[in-house]
Amino acid sequence: MGILNLLDFIRKSKGKKDKMLRQVILFDLSNINKSFLKEKGEYPDVLKIRTFIQKRNGGKHIKSIIFTSYDPDNRKQLNYLRGLEASCGFEVVKKPIVKVRERANWGDMDFEIANFIKENVRNYDEIIIVTGDGDLVEPLKEFKRWGKGRVVKAYGVTRKSFNKALHAVSSYPVIFLEDCWDYIRSNRKPGKRSFGHLRLIPKEAKNGSH
Secondary structure (H helix, E strand, O other), X not given: OHHHHHHHHHHHXXXXXXXXXXXXXXXXXXXXXXXXXXXXXXXXXXXXHHHHHHHHOOOOOOEEEEEEEEOOOOHHHHHHHHHXXXXXXXXXXXXXXXXXXXXXXXXXXXXXXXXXXXXXXXXXXEEEEEOOOHHHHHHHHHHHHOOOOOEEEEEEOOOOOOOOHHHHHOOOOOEEHHHHHHHHEOOOOOOOOOOOOOOOOOHHHHHOOO
């Protein structure tokens, strides 16, 4: 009986493992920073945003991917992105901005995010997306159509920058990050060398803590 009980336990444990929710957080960092810079004149702290979201989803670690454009001439931005990858457990998908007449234009990451969703439609049960961009509605709808129980949780940035079409695709009421601004703010205003897109490497990254 002891062996049979052990085999039954292994079978049930495997079944539970197979049913584990596969989650991912997608950060549209270009949209996040642009929206908060316009509304608040400051940057948010992406580490604090991740902590806030994880606490609302059981407190466990969730795979987190940042999508962002960057200025190739700004070393601080590149160092910051390297710090997020090396020390903070983020994956970073990035592309250089396009400069027109010596001015850096904001680069959106709609194509890259949409492509990730389409390529990984079978790999996740739940997508938590942080954005205000309505161009991602169709890829998210396609993700939900792939099977029963597919969940999309949308976290908006500010209400003014939020595309209302995202309400329809979110499986739950949208949560706006501006409502917890005092918690997620980075307390750093743009400087002359700042692109207004990424802030300096935070203490957490420098210390190597998550």
